[in-house]
Amino acid sequence: MFENKIAVVTGGANGIGRACAVMLAMRGARVAAVDRDWSDGDDRFEEANQASGSILRVDADCGKPAEVQAAFEFIRQRLGDPEILVANAGGSDRGIVGTTESSPVESWQRMLDDNFMSAALCSREVIPAMRRRQEGRIIHITTQAAVHGWHKNTPYVAAKGAQAMLAFTMAKELAHDRITVNIVAPGAVMTRALRQLPPDYVRAAAESCPMQRIATPEEIAEIVMFFAGPHAGYVTGQQLVADGGLVIG
Numbered sequence: 698m699f700e701n702k703i704a705v706v707t708g709g710a711n712g713i714g715r716a717c718a719v720m721l722a723m724r725g726a727r728v729a730a731v732d733r734d735w736s737d738g739d740d741r742f743e744e745a746n747q748a749s750g751s752i753l754r755v756d757a758d759c760g761k762p763a764e765v766q767a768a769f770e771f772i773r774q775r776l777g778d779p780e781i782l783v784a785n786a787g788g789s790d791r792g793i794v795g796t797t798e799s800s801p802v803e804s805w806q807r808m809l810d811d812n813f814m815s816a817a818l819c820s821r822e823v824i825p826a827m828r829r830r831q832e833g834r835i836i837h838i839t840t841q842a843a844v845h846g847w848h849k850n851t852p853y854v855a856a857k858g859a860q861a862m863l864a865f866t867m868a869k870e871l872a873h874d875r876i877t878v879n880i881v882a883p884g885a886v887m888t889r890a891l892r893q894l895p896p897d898y899v900r901a902a903a904e905s906c907p908m909q910r911i912a913t914p915e916e917i918a919e920i921v922m923f924f925a926g927p928h929a930g931y932v933t934g935q936q937l938v939a940d941g942g943l944v945i946g
Contacts, residue, residue: 698926700725705772705779707731707759707819708786709752712888713838716914717783717921718742718752724922726781727751729772731819733758759786759819760810769822778826781925784819784860785838787812788890789853797851805852812856817863824871833876834925837864838917841884841940861936868934877933879924884940886912908941 704721708714709730718730719742730742730752742752753775757768772779788811790804816837827833843857861880868878885891885902891911892899903911920937923929938944 759815
């Protein structure tokens with residue numbers, strides 16, 4: 698499906714990002730996985746590479762302009778101009794449960810850098826070549842909490858909401874150039890971050906969902922594959938919420 702396509706997945710070392718990188722590579726793409734933390738290993742990447750996939754590991758903090766610029770210059774030199782961007786880098790301050798009033802100022806800035814700025818900076822790097830080619834796919838990974846709000850970790854939810862507005866605005870900006878921009882907004886997903894939380898919290902997250910379970914990263918990655926693939930050429934500015942029915946529960 699993605700033979701010889703060049704794809705970049707940010708936050709690609711773990712969780713949803715790693716599942717997207719592996720899936721793209723296994724389906725023929727040449728993939729650059731960008732992340733600032735590779736401590737969890739990359740055994741799945743080895744599996745993909747042995748199966749004729751291709752994943753280039755790139756060490757960079759996507760919230761820092763200089764590192765993003767250097768990372769994409771390296772990617773262009775090694776692979777060429779990206780045709781697919783999965784803007785997945787980000788995450789929440791898991792140790793902070795803060796409201797608008799109580800959240801530390803540092804948390805607000807960190808969440809904006811990690812989630813909103815990372816998506817904006819990486820999008821800026823891929824858009825020029827996509828315009829010249831008159832084709833491209835950009836997929837933003839946000840969160841179900843940014844669709845209807847959440848009373849915990851306000852800076853994270855607000856930053857993801859800003860990322861969603863960025864995606865909708867980009868979709869309007871870029872439609873004339875046949876560049877699609879869409880959003881996948883997951884609910885709870887069994888990532889490294891979730892596994893590090895207390896079991897009672899994870900169990901409660903599953904029980905609050907009508908499907909009574911947590912999603913796998915691969916389930917979210919399959920949605921990304923649709924938005925990135927040839928069957929979604931006329932789909933842009935859309936947000937797909939994958940939360941096991943939480944919003945209707």
